Amino acid sequence: MPRLFGTDGVRGLANREITANLALSLGDAAARVLTKAAQEGRRPRAVIARDTRVSGELLGQAMAAGLASAGVDVEHVNVLPTPGLAFLTASQDVDLGVVISASHNPMPDNGIKFFARGGYKLEDALEDEIEGILGSKWSRPTGAGVGRISDATESADEAYIHHLISSIDVSLEGLKVVVDCANGATSAVAPAALRSAGAEVVVINASPDGYNINENCGSTHPESLQAAVVAEGADCGFGFDGDADRCLAVDSEGNMVDGDQIMGILAISLKKQGKLPHDTLVVTVMSNLGLILAMRAAGIATVQTAVGDRYVLEAMREGGYAIGGEQSGHVIALEHATTGDGTLTALLVCAELVKSGKTLAELASQIQRLPQTLINVPNVDKRKAPTNTELTAAVETAERSLGETGRVLLRPSGTEPLVRVMVEAATQEEADAVAASLAEVVARELAL
Numbered sequence: 001m002p003r004l005f006g007t008d009g010v011r012g013l014a015n016r017e018i019t020a021n022l023a024l025s026l027g028d029a030a031a032r033v034l035t036k037a038a039q040e041g042r043r044p045r046a047v048i049a050r051d052t053r054v055s056g057e058l059l060g061q062a063m064a065a066g067l068a069s070a071g072v073d074v075e076h077v078n079v080l081p082t083p084g085l086a087f088l089t090a091s092q093d094v095d096l097g098v099v100i101s102a103s104h105n106p107m108p109d110n111g112i113k114f115f116a117r118g119g120y121k122l123e124d125a126l127e128d129e130i131e132g133i134l135g136s137k138w139s140r141p142t143g144a145g146v147g148r149i150s151d152a153t154e155s156a157d158e159a160y161i162h163h164l165i166s167s168i169d170v171s172l173e174g175l176k177v178v179v180d181c182a183n184g185a186t187s188a189v190a191p192a193a194l195r196s197a198g199a200e201v202v203v204i205n206a207s208p209d210g211y212n213i214n215e216n217c218g219s220t221h222p223e224s225l226q227a228a229v230v231a232e233g234a235d236c237g238f239g240f241d242g243d244a245d246r247c248l249a250v251d252s253e254g255n256m257v258d259g260d261q262i263m264g265i266l267a268i269s270l271k272k273q274g275k276l277p278h279d280t281l282v283v284t285v286m287s288n289l290g291l292i293l294a295m296r297a298a299g300i301a302t303v304q305t306a307v308g309d310r311y312v313l314e315a316m317r318e319g320g321y322a323i324g325g326e327q328s329g330h331v332i333a334l335e336h337a338t339t340g341d342g343t344l345t346a347l348l349v350c351a352e353l354v355k356s357g358k359t360l361a362e363l364a365s366q367i368q369r370l371p372q373t374l375i376n377v378p379n380v381d382k383r384k385a386p387t388n389t390e391l392t393a394a395v396e397t398a399e400r401s402l403g404e405t406g407r408v409l410l411r412p413s414g415t416e417p418l419v420r421v422m423v424e425a426a427t428q429e430e431a432d433a434v435a436a437s438l439a440e441v442v443a444r445e446l447a448l
Contacts, residue, residue: 005127007308009113014055020062027066034096049085050100051185054210068147077156081244083341084160090119104241119338121310164193167336168351173198178237180225181206182218186244226254238346246329247342251360259329260291264367282324290369371428373435380446382412394441
């Protein structure tokens with residue numbers, strides 16, 4: 001039976017795979033696992049946030065019922081970005097936090113992710129423990145032992161916005177910024193935070209109706225953001241995903257600045273200030289080789305992790321590092337946040353524009369991306385990829401031909417019967433040719 005939890009919580013089609021019954025049961029099980037260390041004599045507390053999907057309303061209520069039935073007092077903060085929920089879990093006397101969101105997925109999907117006390121996503125072992133007792137019988141509290149459910153939306157928004165503004169030490173006055181809120185969870189928060197920090201803000205796609213989240217907008221569809229930045233004559237633009245834990249940027253000419261470049265900009269800035277612990281940036285195996293080479297040239301080491309911002313965070317905490325993230329736009333600035341935070345990232349980049357006096361294009365030019373090709377090879381037995389000798393030999397040959405200016409990554413999908421073939425090279429033509437050749441080997445050798 002496949003594992004219920006994926007790389008970022010539980011996710012699937014709302015009301016078919018992610019049902020109210022599942023949310024209720026997960027709330028019950030999570031309460032038993034995550035409130036074990038609750039102070040004796042004090043009822044455990046939980047906070048629940050959601051993105052703007054219509055299904056989040058029913059799933060949030062079911063989650064609250066599950067937690068309260070296990071004796072947990074629950075506060076709904078309703079629509080709030082995932083990092084906002086993480087902040088509340090870290091800064092208040094809260095035993096666990098829950099976000100109802102499917103992030104960048106289409107509207108019909110939804111998901112559930114938990115945060116432990118301190119605002120950190122759960123380690124695999126805790127997720128397995130929750131899954132292991134899911135639906136099991138136990139002696140539930142009754143009478144006065146049942147939890148209460150209340151609303152704390154307004155105070156949560158205010159606390160989170162204040163936290164965001166306090167993360168930078170310069171005024172953004174004079175900057176004109178476009179934000180694409182993906183009709184998602186940061187539709188109110190991001191514009192408010194940037195305006196409070198002094199920026200002139202043009203807002204697009206911030207009219208959520210429960211159905212339009214991520215629809216041809218946000219970080220997964222940046223075309224309207226690119227056009228708006230140019231049309232408005234803005235200094236830069238930022239596109240968020242549905243739950244606003246990721247952020248991609250656009251320079252004044254409408255060019256994309258991805259998560260790798262954003263991380264590089266912030267790491268170089270911190271190093272110049274003497275604030276980059278161990279002169280190290282944490283990235284995933286999917287980060288472009290161009291970032292690694294640029295960091296090396298700047299005297300910055302890189303630590304690579306598996307794909308997933310929680311694995312980046314684990315490496316950061318273990319090594320005492322300050323910044324890390326993913327090419328997709330999850331950027332973790334550990335001084336200010338325990339998870340990727342799109343609005344925080346936008347503020348930090350804007351602050352660097354002000355401090356440096358440079359344009360975003362100039363800052364991004366420090367990190368020259370190498371041409372990259374990604375091919376998904378479907379209908380294969382991905383379990384055989386690590387042990388197939390023909391495939392291993394083909395990869396080794398490709399790596400020798402690419403030398404230090406390229407690399408190969410074969411990554412089995414975590415949810416589908418396919419293998420992702422990613423190749424980076426000095427030219428796009430070389431990347432395309434090597435990737436196509438390896439994809440043929442994968443299809444032949446791992447055929448079902």
